[in-house]
Amino acid sequence: MGSQPEMHVVIVGGGIAGLATAIALRSPSRRITILERSRMVREVGALLSLQPNATKIVSKWGIDSFLAAAEPMPDRAFRMFNTDGELVREMNLDKKQFGADRVMYHRQDLSLSLKNAAVCPDLPGSPAEIRTSSQVVSVDCEGGIVTLESGETLRGDVIIGADGVHSAVRTAVLGEEQKAIPTGISAYRMLIPTEKLGNLSAPKKLLDPLDPSTTMVIGHDRRVIMGPGRGAKMYGIVALVPDEKMAETSSSDSWVEEGSIEKLREAYADFPAWLHEIFVAAPDIGLWQLRDIDPLPRWVRGRTILIGDAAHAMLPTQGQGASQSIEDAEALRAFLGASPAKEDVQAALERVFAARSERAGLIQKYSREQARPGTDAASKEVKLDPGQFMKYNCDYEGAADWEERQKRGEATV
Structure with a gap:
């Protein structure tokens, strides 16, 4: 093998899904390019959570020092009150239950921490290159060719569509536009x-x-x-x-x-x-x-795969949006391996889809169910149960383990 990395991974989108995937896929035999349409000079001021299923994953990536800079706050309880100020439900978020904390981050801080880890030269594997102001307008999924708004083309051995709810890569993978609902x-x-x-x-x-x-x-x-x-x-x-x-x-x-x-x-x-x-x-x-978006019939075409909101955009009512992106990144790490042969890429991506799609689709469904009115109009009784799907959501140990649970018929609610 020569000095040049043998596999080029092109990630379309520099949000949480794209940055997490760049970290997960770092390898000496892999070159990673992130194409971000914005200039990454401003992130939205909002809090988000990484649920235990995601914090278990990122803790294995060796980026704790980067995440610590984001001033994370473990969330110890969830309390629900009615409009009279009466406590209706309380759920203690015990780290022992799922093996990790639910952690709150400022979105800007988390994005910056992931970006710093993705490009850091001191972590194992080659650092990612981030190209800003790089709007992708089309993708040849089979050929692995990405075309930018400027007319420039890039070729990748793997193309990862992490470009959000208005994904251009999703249109290429599906062969038609599917708009957010x-x-x-x-x-x-x-x-x-x-x-x-x-x-x-x-x-x-x-x-x-x-x-x-x-x-x-x-x-x-x-x-x-x-x-x-x-x-x-x-x-x-x-x-x-x-x-x-x-x-x-x-x-x-x-x-x-x-x-x-x-x-x-x-x-x-x-x-x-x-x-x-x-x-x-x-x-x-x-x-x-x-x-x-409704669950998609496919995430993969040729050497191209969708992840994050491009694949399974969901409501924030389960707090799983960012966490599912982390799960996608871990699945790519698990199934692409250290350096698969280029001809094996599509099979590896299809394996990611098989392990991830049903689970992500169910969490989309749960998120919609949790968005329904939580009170009875007549009695004002609170019906919403925020812990209803917690075990399914958080009792997760990675894609390879989930794949085995699927085979045994255990990957169910």
Whole structure:
């Protein structure tokens, strides 16, 4: 073997799925190029979680020092309250149950940590090359040729479509465009510096920015999910509103669309005054319409595979979006091996699809089910059970183990 890597992996998309895959596939015999359409100068200000199924995986990649720089916060409990402030359900998130923590990150911090690990020359394997402002317009899946908006073409032995919900690679793999589906729910996102929350009237059991736990307030077919992040310096809030109850138009699925605090308060007019105090403390607010996609009949064509939101975009109600991307990256690492022969690439990718597609599709389904109204309109009784699918989601030890469980008929709910 010569000095040049024998396999070129082209990853389309430099988000969490693409960066995680670049880390997972690092090898001395592999050259990795990430094509990112943006300039990667600004990430959306929002919190996200890596669930135990994902934290178990990343802990094996030797990137703990990079992740520590992102100021992760283990989430110790999930508490659900009704609009009267009564505790309806509490779920302790015990590390012993699934072998790892549920961890909260600021999206920007996690992305930066993954990027630093992907390009670091000191980790095993060759560092990835990230090319920004590289919009992909078409893919020859069989030939492994990616064409950029500039007209430049790149050839890869493996093409990985990690380009999100509006994936150009998905269109190439399916042979037709499959657009994301509006789900009838819109989400307001806020990040509030915790020092702004010190003198509010919210009960401490509902609002304690130093308590490493997640709180949900639910009622009137709406819900608010709150919790600390970035080392408890920020407090993240997501407020979900059915589109028919929106006081403003929400037609964009961009996380950076600006929302109106006045319209948010109008949508939550029948919630307690202390919640409105929290809303008002937000320095800015984002609004986007939640969309997902139906399970795809295929993720693979030729030497090209879809991962992350391009393959299985899902609602945030299970907190599994980023975690499923991590699972995809681990599956590619497991089945592509250290250096498969080029003619074996498609078989390896099909093996990833066989191990991953049913599981990801079920978690998409669960996420939709958890988005249904969680209260009974007549009795105001809270019906939502956030732990309903926890065992299936988090009891996961990697793609090879899951493949064996499939063979034994054990990869079920």
